[in-house]
Amino acid sequence: MELQFNADEIAFREEVRAFITDNLTEEMKQGMLRGGYLIRDHVIEWQRILNKKGWGVPHWPVEWGGAGWSPIKQSIFTEELQLAPAPRPLSFSVYMVGPVIIEFGSEVQKKRFLPRIANSDDWWCQGFSEPDAGSDLASLKTNARREEGYYIVNGQKTWTSYAQYADWIFCLVRTDPTVKKQMGISFLLIDMKTPGIIVRPIQTIDGGHEVNEVFFDNVKVPVENLVGEENKGWDYAKFLLSAERVNLARLGVSKERLQRARELAARTPYQGRPLLEHAGFRTKIAALEVELKALEITQLRVLSAEGQSHGAPDPASSILKVKGSELQQATSNLLVQILGPDALRRQEDAFDDWSSMITANYFNWRKVSIFGGSNEIQKTIIAKSILGL
Amino acid sequence: MQDSLVRLLQRSYAFDHRRKYEAAAPGWSREIWAQFAEIGLLALPFTSENGGLDGTPVDTMIVMEQLGRYITLEPYLSTIVMAGGILRRAASTEQHESISTKVIDGSLIVSLAHAERGTFGSPSRVGTQAVRSGDLWQISGHKSCVLHGDSADLLIISARTSGAPSDAKGITLFAIDPRATNIDIQSYALHDGKSASDIQIKEVLVPDSALIGCVDDGFRILQSAEYETLAAVCAEAVGVMSELHQMTVDYLKQRKQFGVPIGNFQALQHRAADMYIALEQARSMAMYAAMMSQTDDKIAIAQAVSSAKVQIGRSAKLIGEEAVQMFGGIGVTMEFKAGHYFKKLTLLEQFLGHADHHLELLTSGPGLFELE
Numbered sequence: 135m136e137l138q139f140n141a142d143e144i145a146f147r148e149e150v151r152a153f154i155t156d157n158l159t160e161e162m163k164q165g166m167l168r169g170g171y172l173i174r175d176h177v178i179e180w181q182r183i184l185n186k187k188g189w190g191v192p193h194w195p196v197e198w199g200g201a202g203w204s205p206i207k208q209s210i211f212t213e214e215l216q217l218a219p220a221p222r223p224l225s226f227s228v229y230m231v232g233p234v235i236i237e238f239g240s241e242v243q244k245k246r247f248l249p250r251i252a253n254s255d256d257w258w259c260q261g262f263s264e265p266d267a268g269s270d271l272a273s274l275k276t277n278a279r280r281e282e283g284y285y286i287v288n289g290q291k292t293w294t295s296y297a298q299y300a301d302w303i304f305c306l307v308r309t310d311p312t313v314k315k316q317m318g319i320s321f322l323l324i325d326m327k328t329p330g331i332i333v334r335p336i337q338t339i340d341g342g343h344e345v346n347e348v349f350f351d352n353v354k355v356p357v358e359n360l361v362g363e364e365n366k367g368w369d370y371a372k373f374l375l376s377a378e379r380v381n382l383a384r385l386g387v388s389k390e391r392l393q394r395a396r397e398l399a400a401r402t403p404y405q406g407r408p409l410l411e412h413a414g415f416r417t418k419i420a421a422l423e424v425e426l427k428a429l430e431i432t433q434l435r436v437l438s439a440e441g442q443s444h445g446a447p448d449p450a451s452s453i454l455k456v457k458g459s460e461l462q463q464a465t466s467n468l469l470v471q472i473l474g475p476d477a478l479r480r481q482e483d484a485f486d487d488w489s490s491m492i493t494a495n496y497f498n499w500r501k502v503s504i505f506g507g508s509n510e511i512q513k514t515i516i517a518k519s520i521l522g523l
Numbered sequence: 524m525q526d527s528l529v530r531l532l533q534r535s536y537a538f539d540h541r542r543k544y545e546a547a548a549p550g551w552s553r554e555i556w557a558q559f560a561e562i563g564l565l566a567l568p569f570t571s572e573n574g575g576l577d578g579t580p581v582d583t584m585i586v587m588e589q590l591g592r593y594i595t596l597e598p599y600l601s602t603i604v605m606a607g608g609i610l611r612r613a614a615s616t617e618q619h620e621s622i623s624t625k626v627i628d629g630s631l632i633v634s635l636a637h638a639e640r641g642t643f644g645s646p647s648r649v650g651t652q653a654v655r656s657g658d659l660w661q662i663s664g665h666k667s668c669v670l671h672g673d674s675a676d677l678l679i680i681s682a683r684t685s686g687a688p689s690d691a692k693g694i695t696l697f698a699i700d701p702r703a704t705n706i707d708i709q710s711y712a713l714h715d716g717k718s719a720s721d722i723q724i725k726e727v728l729v730p731d732s733a734l735i736g737c738v739d740d741g742f743r744i745l746q747s748a749e750y751e752t753l754a755a756v757c758a759e760a761v762g763v764m765s766e767l768h769q770m771t772v773d774y775l776k777q778r779k780q781f782g783v784p785i786g787n788f789q790a791l792q793h794r795a796a797d798m799y800i801a802l803e804q805a806r807s808m809a810m811y812a813a814m815m816s817q818t819d820d821k822i823a824i825a826q827a828v829s830s831a832k833v834q835i836g837r838s839a840k841l842i843g844e845e846a847v848q849m850f851g852g853i854g855v856t857m858e859f860k861a862g863h864y865f866k867k868l869t870l871l872e873q874f875l876g877h878a879d880h881h882l883e884l885l886t887s888g889p890g891l892f893e894l895e
């Protein structure tokens with residue numbers, strides 16, 4: 135097993151780096167450094183730049199615009215984007231609904247939606263969670279009743295990220311309430327402009343607007359917007375939830391934060407000299423780096439095993455999710471600790487640069503152990519699927 | 524008084540009330556402040572000869588814990604504990620009459636302006652200068668993160684009157700009017716809903732009567748007041764933590780997923796138990812800090828408050844993060860209470876030195892168990 139990149143992979147990394155250096159604008163970069171929130175125009179513009187290069191959806195099959203890279207190359211690519219840092223791709227589009235349409239959609243759906251996703255012509259959001267269906271997603275209640283060539287959708291979704299920008303929403307809806315809860319769910323694509331949809335913002339603790347409630351009141355959805363078969367939506371959802379696996383650990387996000395931690399500590403005086411010169415602080419950074427290195431190697435192991443088994447999701451990807459989110463959170467907290475007394479300030483332009491957003495970011499980043507299957511749910515997957523408990 | 528405080532907060536400090544207080548200037552409730560005065564809360568730490576109640580650090584602890592439970596916004600810590608602690612120790616009889624009396628009746632808000640940008644870890648580093656100019660003192664410099672600076676009717680400011688920038692000797696305290704010309708106050712919100720200010724002072728002239736305590740002798744007083752404040756902050760954090768923990772336990776009993784309350788899952792039960800252990804460890808150390816603050820042994824006090832702050836910092840982080848996690852999505856929303864308690868804990872963790880800083884201080888001390 136290779137636990138290091140080979141010459142080809144290193145050359146590839148250089149190529150990606152050079153491309154990013156040449157194309158990423160300073161404004162996009164600063165936008166990422168300040169918050170790491172998705173800035174609509176930046177996401178769209180950057181996706182188009184990548185797409186033009188043929189790197190918009192590298193993990194898709196080549197016929198739909200994929201780059202034909204190995205899982206390792208894909209992860210190198212993702213990590214370089216995170217290190218830059220470049221605007222994150224809209225995962226709901228390129229990692230979630232895209233792959234589902236490729237795997238289970240009709241030819242018409244593929245032709246209609248995939249090129250527009252690859253080029254960020256449509257913004258997608260994910261309508262899975264509901265107020266009473268969080269971890270227990272299968273208990274969702276939003277229902278769709280079939281009537282003369284349409285589904286009539288009623289109900290409520292919540293925590294819908296970036297619904298305020300969305301052109302489309304992919305939803306899990308109940309189409310058969312009489313069977314076991316997993317068996318009566320369907321996967322629908324819904325145009326956000328359809329009458330009867332209302333989006334209400336939810337403010338997160340850092341003050342940002344990222345999530346929303348989405349209400350459906352007799353929303354008419356043409357039956358051709360059903361993906362795959364009726365009542366098979368749960369299978370597609372499970373496929374989707376494992377589809378972001380090359381990006382689960384978000385190693386680049388943590389590495390980039392550690393890099394900034396060093397930078398900030400070098401210019402932060404503590405007891406009369408730069409914090410970075412204090413042994414206690416350096417021990418802290420080193421300890422995080424050890425954990426991050428271990429995760430990097432674990433990811434390589436998971437990905438190379440996957441390369442051989444032709445892409446079947448590995449329950450070990452739950453390790454990447456749990457540990458990856460913990461390290462993203464630990465590094466965001468490290469930055470708060472470096473700020474010390476300045477961490478109290480909320481004012482966004484309190485300092486000249488990204489450091490004014492550090493505390494808000496730490497608050498916001500508590501989400502990564504909650505969404506996409508909470509860490510408790512991931513650990514249950516490890517206990518059940520890997521350990522047989 | 525404790526009972527009156529509890530009743531007052533129960534009646535007037537529901538989360539919706541708090542939201543209203545925060546939204547309207549000055550970002551806290553003058554009405555509540557007047558009621559604090561009425562029940563004697565503002566007189567607590569002052570001596571009886573100056574109209575106070577001779578309260579001890581343990582009394583302050585009890586009050587701060589209650590204020591923490593409701594994440595109150597009023598300037599109790601800055602005006603009564605910090606500034607009050609300095610006035611009690613160093614104010615002259617005339618100053619008690621002109622200042623302390625008004626603090627006690629609720630008509631005067633006082634803030635301490637000591638820390639400067641980039642001085643974290645070097646508490647005696649004071650770059651602000653005060654020089655003699657005839658009969659007056661001329662003060663120039665800047666101060667950072669002055670709590671409630673925008674509401675203050677009076678500032679107690681530390682300035683260097685002699686010595687090198689980091690010398691403990693040579694720091695002097697002055698009472699100055701924040702509305703004087705040549706004082707520029709830039710205020711901003713903190714993440715806990717309170718406010719603070721950065722202050723620029725340019726050649727402000729004050730008479731000798733503005734001196735609080737003796738010339739060159741301010742650091743000793745600042746330090747004692749800071750220890751007392753640290754103990755108070757620990758108690759406040761215990762209040763925040765115990766409320767947040769209770770909220771979490773209630774939620775575990777009430778929120779259902781997979782057809783059962785999520786509190787049925789042992790994975791969460793154990794974590795709620797860990798939070799409880801962390802809370803009780805923190806409570807013990809807050810009590811220890813308050814009790815030790817009543818002694819005369821400076822080294823013992825310094826060690827006690829630092830060790831308490833280490834424990835508080837760790838417990839606060841654990842309880843804050845775990846609570847948000849167990850609330851799931853609603854834990855990270857503004858609309859819901861829990862997230863605000865988490866943010867408050869994060870700030871208290873950083874305020875007056877985080878756990879790493881106090882550990883660092885402890886490593887250069889004689890050790891907690893060699894004192895006896």
Ligand SMILES: Cc1cc2nc3c(=O)[nH]c(=O)nc-3n(C[C@H](O)[C@H](O)[C@H](O)COP(=O)(O)OP(=O)(O)OC[C@H]3O[C@@H](n4cnc5c(N)ncnc54)[C@H](O)[C@@H]3O)c2cc1C
Pocket residue numbers: 259260261262263265267268269270292293294295296344345501504505506507508509510511514778780781785788790791848849850851852853855
């Ligand atoms: C910022 C953010 C963005 C999001 N974006 C989207 C989006 O775009 N689209 C979308 O559909 N959803 C989205 N979500 C929703 C997210 O997937 C849910 O929050 C998540 O599934 C948890 O559900 P819940 O919030 O209802 O918490 P609950 O399910 O109520 O969980 C509460 C706590 O109980 C724990 N728990 C639950 N069941 C068990 C168990 N069996 N064993 C042990 N512990 C358990 C959980 O881990 C959690 O700690 C987002 C959430 C956030 C915070």
Ligand SMILES: Cc1cc2nc3c(=O)[nH]c(=O)nc-3n(C[C@H](O)[C@H](O)[C@H](O)COP(=O)(O)OP(=O)(O)OC[C@H]3O[C@@H](n4cnc5c(N)ncnc54)[C@H](O)[C@@H]3O)c2cc1C
Pocket residue numbers: 789
């Ligand atoms: C050095 C030593 C001295 C001892 N001395 C005495 C003695 O003087 N008198 C005496 O009566 N006994 C004594 N014991 C026995 C001791 O009380 C038992 O070992 C203990 O009760 C655990 O029982 P067990 O070993 O059968 O483990 P089990 O009960 O089989 O437990 C195995 C593991 O599962 C965990 N576990 C079990 N049930 C649950 C649950 N419901 N939820 C979560 N986790 C669970 C346990 O915590 C443990 O980690 C001693 C044991 C040791 C190791």
